[in-house]
Amino acid sequence: xxxxxxxxxxxxxxxxxxxxxxxxxxxxxxxxxxxxxxxxxxxxxxxxxxxxxxxxxxxxxxxxxxxxxxxxxxxxxxxxxxxxxxxxxxxxxxxxxxxxxxxxxxxxxxxxxxxxxxxxxxxxxxxxxxxxxxxxxxxxxxxxxxxxxxxxxxxxxxxxxxxxxxxxxxxxxxxxxxxxxxxxxxxxxxxxxxxxxxxxxxxxxxxxxxxxxxxxxxxxxxxxxxxxxxxxxxxxxxxxxxxxxxxxxxxxxxxxxxxxxxxxxxxxxxxxxxxxxxxxxxxxxxxxxxxxxxxxxxxxxxxxxxxxxxxxxxxxxxxxxxxxxxxxxxxxxxxxxxxxxxxxxxxxxxxxxxxx
Amino acid sequence: xxxxxxxxxxxxxxxxxxxxxxxxxxxxxxxxxxxxxxxxxxxxxxxxxxxxxxxxxxxxxxxxxxxxxxxxxxxxxxxxxxxxxxxxxxxxxxxxxxxxxxxxxxxxxxxxxxxxxxxxxxxxxxxxxxxxxxxxxxxxxxxxxxxxxxxxxxxxxxxxxxxxxxxxxxxxxxxxxxxxxxxxxxxxxxxxxxxxxxxxxxxxxxxxxxxxxxxxxxxxxxxxxxxxxxxxxxxxxxxxxxxxxxxxxxxxxxxxxxxxxxxxxxxxxxxxxxxxxxxxxxxxxx
Numbered sequence: 001x002x003x004x005x006x007x008x009x010x011x012x013x014x015x016x017x018x019x020x021x022x023x024x025x026x027x028x029x030x031x032x033x034x035x036x037x038x039x040x041x042x043x044x045x046x047x048x049x050x051x052x053x054x055x056x057x058x059x060x061x062x063x064x065x066x067x068x069x070x071x072x073x074x075x076x077x078x079x080x081x082x083x084x085x086x087x088x089x090x091x092x093x094x095x096x097x098x099x100x101x102x103x104x105x106x107x108x109x110x111x112x113x114x115x116x117x118x119x120x121x122x123x124x125x126x127x128x129x130x131x132x133x134x135x136x137x138x139x140x141x142x143x144x145x146x147x148x149x150x151x152x153x154x155x156x157x158x159x160x161x162x163x164x165x166x167x168x169x170x171x172x173x174x175x176x177x178x179x180x181x182x183x184x185x186x187x188x189x190x191x192x193x194x195x196x197x198x199x200x201x202x203x204x205x206x207x208x209x210x211x212x213x214x215x216x217x218x219x220x221x222x223x224x225x226x227x228x229x230x231x232x233x234x235x236x237x238x239x240x241x242x243x244x245x246x247x248x249x250x251x252x253x254x255x256x257x258x259x260x261x262x263x264x265x266x267x268x269x270x271x272x273x274x275x276x277x278x279x280x281x282x283x284x285x286x287x288x289x290x291x292x293x294x295x296x297x298x299x300x301x302x303x304x305x306x307x308x309x310x311x312x313x314x315x316x317x318x319x320x321x322x323x324x325x326x327x328x329x330x331x332x333x334x335x336x337x338x339x340x341x342x343x344x345x346x347x348x349x350x351x352x353x354x355x356x
Numbered sequence: 357x358x359x360x361x362x363x364x365x366x367x368x369x370x371x372x373x374x375x376x377x378x379x380x381x382x383x384x385x386x387x388x389x390x391x392x393x394x395x396x397x398x399x400x401x402x403x404x405x406x407x408x409x410x411x412x413x414x415x416x417x418x419x420x421x422x423x424x425x426x427x428x429x430x431x432x433x434x435x436x437x438x439x440x441x442x443x444x445x446x447x448x449x450x451x452x453x454x455x456x457x458x459x460x461x462x463x464x465x466x467x468x469x470x471x472x473x474x475x476x477x478x479x480x481x482x483x484x485x486x487x488x489x490x491x492x493x494x495x496x497x498x499x500x501x502x503x504x505x506x507x508x509x510x511x512x513x514x515x516x517x518x519x520x521x522x523x524x525x526x527x528x529x530x531x532x533x534x535x536x537x538x539x540x541x542x543x544x545x546x547x548x549x550x551x552x553x554x555x556x557x558x559x560x561x562x563x564x565x566x567x568x569x570x571x572x573x574x575x576x577x578x579x580x581x582x583x584x585x586x587x588x589x590x591x592x593x594x595x596x597x598x599x600x601x602x603x604x605x606x607x608x609x610x611x612x613x614x615x616x617x618x619x620x621x622x623x624x625x626x627x628x629x630x631x632x633x634x635x636x637x638x639x640x641x642x
Contacts, residue, residue: 076601077601077602077604078600078601078604081604173587174602175597175598175601175602175603176602212587215587216504216586217586217587219582223583230483230485230486231485232483232484232485346602346603350418350595350598350599350603351416351417351418352587353587353590353598354418354421354422354587354590354594354595355418355421355422355586355587355588355589355590356417356418356421
């Protein structure tokens with residue numbers, strides 16, 4: 001009897017909530033039946049299991065709305081620019097890196113209409129004027145357990161300490177500059193956290209230069225994973241997905257999570273897409289709890305809907321960054337600062353990775 | 357040849373063979389001239405002043421370092437290609453038909469495999485935990501740093517570019533009348549002298565043709581230095597890619613491309629008189 005009442009109550013409550021939501025605006029993950037019948041949307045991301053997982057997460061949206069969903073990629077800023085400049089935008093929704101939507105907000109990417117998106121379940125501080133998060137992941141490091149069977153490195157301080165832990169370090173060396181590369185270097189060069197900004201970019205890069213002989217730069221995620229699988233480097237700073245991939249393939253490496261850097265991909269709409277409403281509808285569906293659960297289960301990246309509860313294996317679970325334990329160890333970079341200073345950072349970074 | 361005759365043959369050329377070049381010309385204009393023109397014009401128009409991108413290029417030390425490095429690596433690769441290809445092409449030109457077929461296949465089969473695949477194969481061979489180093493360790497030697505060094509880049513590029521050196525060399529060497537060598541010998545010349553005074557000059561057109569192709573192709577290499585090289589061996593094309601695709605700075609990327617193009621033309625202009633002379637010499641000997 002009691003159970004029945006409870007069920008009835010919760011049913012009424014959820015119905016009521018749904019009605020209320022309908023009156024107030026969109027609900028993340030909810031799609032009106034047949035709303036986009038006959039329309040076509042092109043979704044662009046970075047390919048691989050990541051994009052496959054994202055498309056799988058959108059299956060429900062495709063079925064309900066009747067839209068034809070095309071996949072393209074990988075995301076390339078120059079291609080977006082070419083489309084926007086020629087006025088012929090083929091990419092409707094684009095998954096991008098962390099800074100791009102901020103650096104190019106209002107130019108390459110349009111300002112989002114938040115009356116068409118439900119961002120109430122997105123973790124605090126992750127929504128920008130031109131973007132909502134696509135997933136969360138970590139930049140952290142792993143070390144070779146063969147090299148240090150015990151008493152291995154446990155923090156970034158150890159990563160930078162080439163005397164205490166002699167050996168090679170793999171680090172990101174791709175062209176897009178990352179502010180956290182400077183922040184981590186400065187923090188381990190004696191700069192106090194309170195004095196970090198305005199950041200002395202030269203000093204940060206000089207810290208890396210001082211250990212150049214021990215550095216191995218990787219330019220693609222696949223390369224960083226290959227470094228672990230072949231045991232090329234003693235420590236390597238990687239995207240968490242690649243760390244997990246390497247462990248899954250049998251690499252004998254130990255992840256170090258202390259002060260892992262919070263990073264995310266972004267969902268954006270390029271300026272000048274043909275159907276702005278449809279693009280928003282796709283993003284709103286993507287933000288839903290069920291879609292995020294599916295995305296996380298398929299890709300091992302962390303969901304950006306706080307209600308998403310992915311069921312994953314033990315290894316994948318150990319790489320999820322949205323747990324309270326992981327959140328307590330997280331390090332947040334100053335995205336706004338790096339977006340504001342992106343030109344200077346890029347130029348100096350380009351010199352560093354070219355070997356100067 | 358008298359004047360009217362040549363002009364009539366020219367008009368015949370225009371109505372006949374010239375028409376046949378039209379499709380190729382149209383494609384060239386579309387995929388070569390138009391993009392190149394755009395790149396050149398953007399390098400001048402996308403900046404505060406007309407020359408801003410060029411001033412930036414020459415005022416940024418890393419650009420100069422990498423430009424010099426690009427030419428140095430191309431030169432070393434060309435030299436190594438000549439040294440490796442010369443005896444190989446010679447062998448191809450003197451052996452019997454069956455062995456020749458085998459030698460040609462050894463050159464051509466890798467040539468049919470994409471450069472990216474071959475570069476990745478080199479990664480597997482050259483990396484610290486790769487085949488070469490594992491073998492060295494097993495034999496009791498120390499590891500050699502091969503990947504992410506200029507040595508690694510040179511090895512990979514040489515292998516990829518070798519066919520472009522062997523083929524022109526072989527073509528020229530096949531045309532050399534070996535009776536000239538016999539004649540030199542019968543006149544009492546030492547084999548070394550025969551080689552340097554008779555054979556080498558006759559084969560030089562092949563060396564220069566191959567070296568020019570290899571050098572120019574090497575200047576524009578992108579994937580191989582990216583995968584096999586480290587920071588200290590990135591080439592100019594990598595910097596162009598950074599500017600255009602990552603930083604969206606078409607002006608600067610364009611200026612880099614134009615500088616490389618002009619430098620290449622400049623180099624060819626310097627080499628051209630030298631090459632012509634050598635051609636004449638070999639022509640005279642023939």
